[in-house]
Amino acid sequence: MTETVTRETAISEHGIIGDLQTAALVTTDGSIDWFCWPRFDSPAVFGALLDDEVGGHFRIHPAGTSYTCKQMYLPDTAVLVTRFFSEAGLGQVVDFMPPAGDTATDRHRIVRIVQCVRGRMTFEVDVAPRFDYGRHPHRLEVTDNGVAFVAGSQRLTLHIVREPEDERLADVRAEDSNLLGTLSLVAGQTRGVVLESDADGPPREVRLREVQALLDETIAYWRSWVARSTYTGRWREDVNRSAITLKLMTYAPSGGIVAAPTAALPEQIGGERNWDYRYTWVRDASFSVHALLKLGMTDEAARFGTWLGDRIRERLASDSGPLNIMYRIDGSSDLKEDVLDHWRGYRGSAPVRIGNGAAEQLQLDIYGEALDSVYAGVRAGLPLPHQGWTATSRVLDWLAENWDQPEEGIWETRGGREPFTYGRVMCWVAFDRGIRMALEHGRPASVDRWRAERDRIYQQVMERGFHPTRRAFVQHYNTDVLDSSLLRMPTVGFVDGRDPLWLSTLTAMDDELVTDSLVYRYDPDASPDGLRGSEGTFSLCTFAYVDALTRAGRLNEARTAFEKMLTYGNHVGLYSEEIALTGEQIGNFPQAFTHLALIDAAVTLDAALDGRSPR
Known part of the structure; x- marks a missing residue:
């Protein structure tokens, strides 16, 4: 399905990912515009679905170019793939949440793997959480490996996925209470980010093998369940x-x-x-x-x-x-x-x-x-x-x-x-x-x-x-x-x-x-x-x-x-x-x-x- 880029995305232009304790909606334009934390019935952290200006969002999409989008699930899973087609190249974002287990927890992870399949693509990353339906202000703690969004006792941590040889691929900066960045990739490169709630420590460097292992485990979980x-x-x-x-x-x-x-x-x-x-x-x-x-x-x-x-x-x-x-x-x-x-x-x-x-x-x-x-x-x-x-x-x-x-x-x-x-x-x-x-x-x-x-x-x-x-x-x-x-x-x-x-x-x-x-x-x-x-x-x-x-x-x-x-x-x-x-x-x-x-x-x-x- 082709999608014209717009900030007021139709209800049907979403996929869902989740970890069996909460869930997130992802638009066909690569934006997470609904996510409640730490449970389904908790206040929304991202709520642009209901108000794009004050609700909060987590967007990853190609920068500065016209493109079209298509979205699919990996077969028999809850792993969502959003694909971006442009004259410069073909890229995709793979979104999933590793199952959180049967014990209630505040720790949840949204994994967003960013890939360039053909050509060259530069992706924009825009993370703008709004705690408690936007009623609770937050501050940023920026490090070389990511950023923490802190609102009182609540903490969301964004870890950057990268390898030692490509640290210059990511350009990340704070703007007001948001995180903005770019990620430039060529064909065959894979990077990404992991948004973690209630993390044990500050933002850390995440390697590709770690997110690949999480992806493999999540795919195996869902295919085993469907079977x-x-x-x-x-x-x-x-x-x-x-x-x-x-x-x-x-x-x-x-x-x-x-x-x-x-x-x-x-x-x-x-x-x-x-x-x-x-x-x-x-x-x-x-x-x-x-x-x-x-x-x-x-x-x-x-x-x-x-x-x-x-x-x-x-x-x-x-x-x-x-x-x-x-x-x-x-x-x-x-x-x-x-x-x-x-x-x-x-x-x-x-x-x-x-x-x-x-x-x-x-x-x-x-x-x-x-x-x-x-x-x-x-x-x-x-x-x-x-x-x-x-x-x-x-x-x-x-x-x-x-x-x-x-x-x-x-x-x-x-x-x-x-x-x-x-x-x-x-x-x-x-x-x-x-x-x-x-x-x-x-x-x-x-x-x-x-x-x-x-x-x-x-x-x-x-x-x-x-x-x-x-x-x-x-x-x-x-x-x-x-x-x-x-x-x-x-x-x-x-x-x-x-x-x-x-x-x-x-x-x-x-x-x-x-x-x-x-x-x-x-x-x-x-x-x-x-x-x-x-x-x-x-x-x-x-x-x-x-x-x-x-x-x-x-x-x-x-x-x-x-x-x-x-x-x-x-x-x-x-x-x-x-x-x-x-x-x-x-x-x-x-x-x-x-x-x-x-x-x-x-x-x-x-x-x-x-x-x-x-x-």
Whole structure:
């Protein structure tokens, strides 16, 4: 993909690198314009994605010449290569973060290997960190081997990668609070820089053999991980890239999975739907685990199961009622929503929100998603320990008393509580999976009570959730509005994919929510959600539509819709939350919801095309 050089880079013009504790976004022009340190949910150090003037950046690109750019991943890895083409030569920057391990640490490394492949190239290096979203000033400590950026107790150190014979290749200078430099190379030369947080000492001289060893180890890690996938279907490259992306959004020390590594990217350019997604949603993480389980990835399910079990036991110990819908990646619950008034936002989309005020909403569907992923893990061979089962039983006993009440629903609307149909369906799933585990594994449980509540939910949804005039299941019992969250009804087994009630629902959605295979969540004009403005089509729902078409036996339409949706992925196969009318990607990026749904749709459709029954 060719890129015209610009400082306001489109959301889709990024790749992602990460070390399983935090992540960075790299533009097709070689700029790191989003990086939070030391964790996904920590303040940004580089935030030019949301405000190029005050957000901070780390740029490496050719100096003083016109050029075009292309970007790729090394196959089956999270190692990103940005290539620069000019009349003077061909150069590239190889970006990666060595995995940081399972113990929480402030030490993270961004390795940027700079190479001249053909001709001659001079690269400009521009490092401008802005600590704590630009609210904390810093000073520079410059040495012959690099520079340290110091803000109070926080310290970022830039080491120069070089060999003894070429010390004059690098020209580095401080300007205000930034580091500027040039790196002149001829064909075959390789140099670079390493940005390290919480380094043990001052900037040091780094040799090529050291960064090459880090690169080799990082490539080996990712290829070994991807090799565990059992998926061998038609869309293997897309599925593998989505799996790697989900893994990159996993916080290894806790097993929590963030919904996205970014904050405040708008669902409508210039609008107010700008949310912080750098947290672990029970729903999103459960979906992610379920998708990875379909690929044979059980370790992630086990780690998330531990994370989820800890949250359940904390709530039960304090007798504080239901689970929060989201938490920080370490399981803490302080997600107070605030606004960065000094940031202009992506393309002027303000407010720039950090934290998330929806954290304590009542969303009953999360219990179904959580229990569905636990059940899938148990079926895949993961243990069902006594302590975990006891906590699960107590949650279901609580749900038996509380499922039949209004709630905020899956989309976190701010327009008040309603008896959402999807929430009821997922409560049915929670009881159904709990009953199955109890019976299949001989666990003590209030099975008769759970069965009675499960059946009550089923009858209630069939009587009140299906609108006779619309001939469709609707968003909640007090409306006739359609809602594409209900596309998951056949996926979870609440209805058969060819049931007449479901087929008429799918037809109604075809007419109202689907536009050239892309799917809206709902019509906000018909169902006020407490927010101004509109939004694009929701990519999770588009892939869920593919799954629903498949289960309805409409395979040709399903395959066409799937292939169309793949054209909206960016140049390296990444997806944000939504697609605008212009076809551009909008919303937080990359989005776990979208990538897990791609995996789900690919697995289901592939099985159906091969004549196998979708699970």
